[in-house]
Amino acid sequence: MKTTLITVAGLLFGTAALADGHTPVLTVYAPDYFGSEWGPGPSIEAAFEERCDCDLQYQTGDLLPRLLLEGTRTEADVAIGFNSDITKRARDSGLFAPHGLDLSPLTLPIDWDDDTFLPFNYGHTAFIYDNTKLDGFDSFEALLNAPDDVRIVIQDPRSSISGLALVLWVQAVYGDEAEAAWLRFAPKIVTVTQGWSESYGLFTDGEADVVLSYTTSPAYHIIAEEDLTKSAAIFDEGHYFMVELAAKLATTDQPELADEFMAFILTEDFQTMIPTTNWSFPAALPMDQWPEGFQDLPMPETVLFYTEDEAAALRDRAIEAWRSALSQ
Amino acid sequence: MAQRVVAIIAALVVAGLVTGPVTAVVWRGGGFTALSAADLSALRFTVWQASWSALISVGLAVPVASALARRSFWGRSALISVMGAPFILPVIVAILGLLSVFGGNGFVNLVLEPLGVPKLDIYGAHGVILAHVFFNLPLAVRLILQGWLSIPSERFRVAASLNAPVFWLLEWPMLRRIAPGAFAVIFVICIGSFAVALTLGGGPRATTVELAIYQAFKFDFDLSKAASLAVVQLCLGLGAGLIALLLARGDMLGAGFDRVVQRWDGSKMLDATWIGLATLFLLAPLMAIFIAGLSGLADLQNGIWGAAMRSLLTSLGAVVLTMALALPLVTKAGEAASLLGLSVSGLVLGTGMFLIVQPYVRPSSVALPVTMMVNVLMALPFVLRILRPSVESARGDFGRLGRSLGLRGWALWRIVYLPRLRRPMGFAAGLTGALAMGDLGVITLFSRPGEGTLPMAMYQLMGAYQMEAAYGAALLLVGLSLGLFWAFDKGGRGHAVV
Numbered sequence: 001m002k003t004t005l006i007t008v009a010g011l012l013f014g015t016a017a018l019a020d021g022h023t024p025v026l027t028v029y030a031p032d033y034f035g036s037e038w039g040p041g042p043s044i045e046a047a048f049e050e051r052c053d054c055d056l057q058y059q060t061g062d063l064l065p066r067l068l069l070e071g072t073r074t075e076a077d078v079a080i081g082f083n084s085d086i087t088k089r090a091r092d093s094g095l096f097a098p099h100g101l102d103l104s105p106l107t108l109p110i111d112w113d114d115d116t117f118l119p120f121n122y123g124h125t126a127f128i129y130d131n132t133k134l135d136g137f138d139s140f141e142a143l144l145n146a147p148d149d150v151r152i153v154i155q156d157p158r159s160s161i162s163g164l165a166l167v168l169w170v171q172a173v174y175g176d177e178a179e180a181a182w183l184r185f186a187p188k189i190v191t192v193t194q195g196w197s198e199s200y201g202l203f204t205d206g207e208a209d210v211v212l213s214y215t216t217s218p219a220y221h222i223i224a225e226e227d228l229t230k231s232a233a234i235f236d237e238g239h240y241f242m243v244e245l246a247a248k249l250a251t252t253d254q255p256e257l258a259d260e261f262m263a264f265i266l267t268e269d270f271q272t273m274i275p276t277t278n279w280s281f282p283a284a285l286p287m288d289q290w291p292e293g294f295q296d297l298p299m300p301e302t303v304l305f306y307t308e309d310e311a312a313a314l315r316d317r318a319i320e321a322w323r324s325a326l327s328q
Numbered sequence: 329m330a331q332r333v334v335a336i337i338a339a340l341v342v343a344g345l346v347t348g349p350v351t352a353v354v355w356r357g358g359g360f361t362a363l364s365a366a367d368l369s370a371l372r373f374t375v376w377q378a379s380w381s382a383l384i385s386v387g388l389a390v391p392v393a394s395a396l397a398r399r400s401f402w403g404r405s406a407l408i409s410v411m412g413a414p415f416i417l418p419v420i421v422a423i424l425g426l427l428s429v430f431g432g433n434g435f436v437n438l439v440l441e442p443l444g445v446p447k448l449d450i451y452g453a454h455g456v457i458l459a460h461v462f463f464n465l466p467l468a469v470r471l472i473l474q475g476w477l478s479i480p481s482e483r484f485r486v487a488a489s490l491n492a493p494v495f496w497l498l499e500w501p502m503l504r505r506i507a508p509g510a511f512a513v514i515f516v517i518c519i520g521s522f523a524v525a526l527t528l529g530g531g532p533r534a535t536t537v538e539l540a541i542y543q544a545f546k547f548d549f550d551l552s553k554a555a556s557l558a559v560v561q562l563c564l565g566l567g568a569g570l571i572a573l574l575l576a577r578g579d580m581l582g583a584g585f586d587r588v589v590q591r592w593d594g595s596k597m598l599d600a601t602w603i604g605l606a607t608l609f610l611l612a613p614l615m616a617i618f619i620a621g622l623s624g625l626a627d628l629q630n631g632i633w634g635a636a637m638r639s640l641l642t643s644l645g646a647v648v649l650t651m652a653l654a655l656p657l658v659t660k661a662g663e664a665a666s667l668l669g670l671s672v673s674g675l676v677l678g679t680g681m682f683l684i685v686q687p688y689v690r691p692s693s694v695a696l697p698v699t700m701m702v703n704v705l706m707a708l709p710f711v712l713r714i715l716r717p718s719v720e721s722a723r724g725d726f727g728r729l730g731r732s733l734g735l736r737g738w739a740l741w742r743i744v745y746l747p748r749l750r751r752p753m754g755f756a757a758g759l760t761g762a763l764a765m766g767d768l769g770v771i772t773l774f775s776r777p778g779e780g781t782l783p784m785a786m787y788q789l790m791g792a793y794q795m796e797a798a799y800g801a802a803l804l805l806v807g808l809s810l811g812l813f814w815a816f817d818k819g820g821r822g823h824a825v826v
Contacts, residue, residue, distance in 0.1 A: 033788060033792065035776075035777035036780070036785075036791075037629070037777070037778070037788075038789055039792060041777060042777070058776065060775055061692075065546055069683065069686070070686065073686070073687075075690065086547070158539065158543040159526075159542050159547075164547075186531075189531065190432065190451060190530070191526075192526060192527075192530070192532065193523070193526065194527070194542075196791070197787060198420055198523065198527060200790070200793070201798075202424075204795045205428065205795075207431045207432055220793040279793060322532070323532045326531045326532050326533070327531070
């Protein structure tokens with residue numbers, strides 16, 4: 001009975017840090033998907049612990065809101081999983097310290113010289129379709145000109161980071177004409193979902209023909225399911241660039257370990273784990289070292305990207321163009 | 329006297345658990361913010377859809393419950409249990425289930441297409457209401473069915489022998505007593521709707537207050553805005569609760585011998601039609617979920633069992649706590665206070681609790697207890713709504729007799745009230761357990777890997793492209809929720825007919 005109670009208590013209240021007091025603990029804040037057993041977290045943890053003689057512990061949840069709530073009292077040493085469209089807010093908080101790393105190993109399609117936020121993987125927004133049912137679209141114009149019975153599902157820019165990337169993408173392609181573009185787009189949009197998962201579920205269930213996702217999405221179907229029917233439509237106008245970032249907390253009580261982890265991000269060990277655990281492109285790995293399914297993915301020729309200042313300035317306008325067109 | 333003290337303490341606990349976290353968020357946000365034009369239109373849409381959803385749910389529940397109360401047939405009790413399932417489904421699962429029936433390539437359109445009927449388009453305000461009715465019709469049916477079963481069988485016998493109008497004499501007073509409360513609870517649930525409204529509403533036209541809160545919190549980190557909107561939500565919920573309490577009049581129908589009800593009125597055909605339609609509407613999407621999940625069960629990995637175990641324990645804990653808080657609160661004021669917990673935004677509640685515990689403990693180490701507390705707060709209004717009519721009847725019918733026999737305190741409860749409350753308590757406990765099981769809730773705000781709940785695991789699987797396995801997890805979740813619900817509900821029913 002007693003042991004049951006202890007087990008129950010353990011399950012309910014969580015098994016607090018098992019570290020024996022000698023092993024230093026590196027606390028890494030990450031989004032929920034990252035730390036879950038189906039995400040990249042566990043293999044990264046195992047690989048880092050092998051080289052650091054430390055205990056890496058994730059705390060998962062909404063990264064930025066949580067860090068802003070905790071402020072300087074945060075226990076986090078490193079935070080991983082920021083998106084570049086919201087880093088302005090993060091930077092302005094003053095919670096983060098420069099990483100001090102040489103950025104030459106980066107293999108991003110854009111120049112990156114941020115001294116605080118370090119990219120670990122990237123992708124581009126893209127519309128995914130079933131290539132046995134549709135011919136695909138070679139430009140945003142072609143998609144907007146598609147018949148209205150093509151059913152498209154997207155994410156809400158007010159609740160989803162990929163939804164936000166889409167409105168910035170439309171803004172980048174159409175500029176002042178963004179609202180007019182959204183008006184042409186609207187009849188094809190079956191619905192807007194809270195997050196990416198709901199949209200992708202609707203797509204795989206056949207409720208939508210086209211879904212807003214990433215250029216890397218087909219890789220999952222090719223590698224994990226040997227399913228070649230999902231393709232990303234590559235647009236002439238270019239694709240919006242989405243990069244995920246990590247940063248060291250200024251308040252860390254394990255500065256050496258945090259630096260070591262930040263440096264680890266750029267290593268081959270870390271980078272080779274990214275493609276098939278996070279289903280995105282590694283940020284610092286030459287293409288010839290990518291897994292097979294990734295090397296063959298069609299890549300956009302033009303990459304569209306707003307810096308965090310531009311994104312912050314354009315955000316409200318881009319969301320309003322979307323909202324007003326889709327509300328009509 | 330002692331009972332009063334316990335009641336006051338329980339009410340203070342509930343009020344504190346809601347107002348404390350909200351105050352923490354307001355304080356941290358530095359006060360309130362004026363609402364924008366977009367917020368006001370979200371508010372209008374929220375109230376509009378919640379009113380219609382609640383009205384239609386209750387309106388449809390009356391004939392269905394009436395039919396179920398009149399008829400007895402093989403499998404009736406199992407049907408009543410399973411029909412309750414939509415209420416406890418995780419939102420995303422319910423949406424996918426509904427779409428496999430009513431969606432563009434759904435079952436309904438597959439049938440309609442060869443007939444040349446234009447395609448049914450689910451997306452729009454009607455889709456939002458349809459989904460909310462799907463979620464809440466089961467609750468409304470059960471609440472109203474309980475009202476029917478509280479009418480003593482002797483009354484029906486007398487009415488039948490006198491050829492008196494059963495509806496106006498017996499059923500209408502009962503409905504006047506029960507229906508406003510059912511409306512209020514469902515209205516408050518629909519006020520908090522977010523993902524359902526957005527997905528089935530087809531886009532930003534269907535923006536609710538909860539989405540505005542989400543945006544304020546996650547993207548703008550504007551706690552003041554989030555708190556202001558949460559307070560507006562609270563007021564809406566409380567307002568609905570108070571109006572319902574004022575409207576809920578109607579006489580008690582007196583005591584009976586607790587005999588099985590036999591009925592001689594009503595049209596068999598009509599009753600069968602209502603039961604059939606409701607069953608089809610509620611069970612077809614469930615069947616779709618079942619079929620989609622079956623193949624995914626094999627894809628589930630070992631980690632899922634830990635998550636299932638944590639979910640089960642959390643929901644059992646929530647049942648015990650909810651019942652302990654509910655019994656002293658079974659009063660008009662208690663029920664109104666409990667609506668606070670349901671109408672406040674879960675996100676704001678969770679954030680507030682985070683702010684409160686953070687200086688003392690690592691928030692992730694209390695993720696499950698906090699989730700449990702939030703589930704208790706959310707379940708209380710349902711539990712009180714279920715218990716109160718029965719407690720009042722028992723009090724009105726047997727209270728004086730009991731007291732005159734010298735029964736008081738615990739003895740009065742044990743001998744007189746509890747046996748009469750067994751059925752509603754079983755139902756209430758089952759509902760609490762199942763609700764807690766399916767709640768994704770605040771745990772996503774602060775947790776540690778390997779300590780998540782089953783709904784969380786399901787979302788993680790979806791996020792990792794593993795849709796099949798996610799459907800498997802959903803099926804497991806629905807199975808466990810229903811099992812828990814059935815076990816409590818059955819235990820409460822004992823040998824009774826419902």
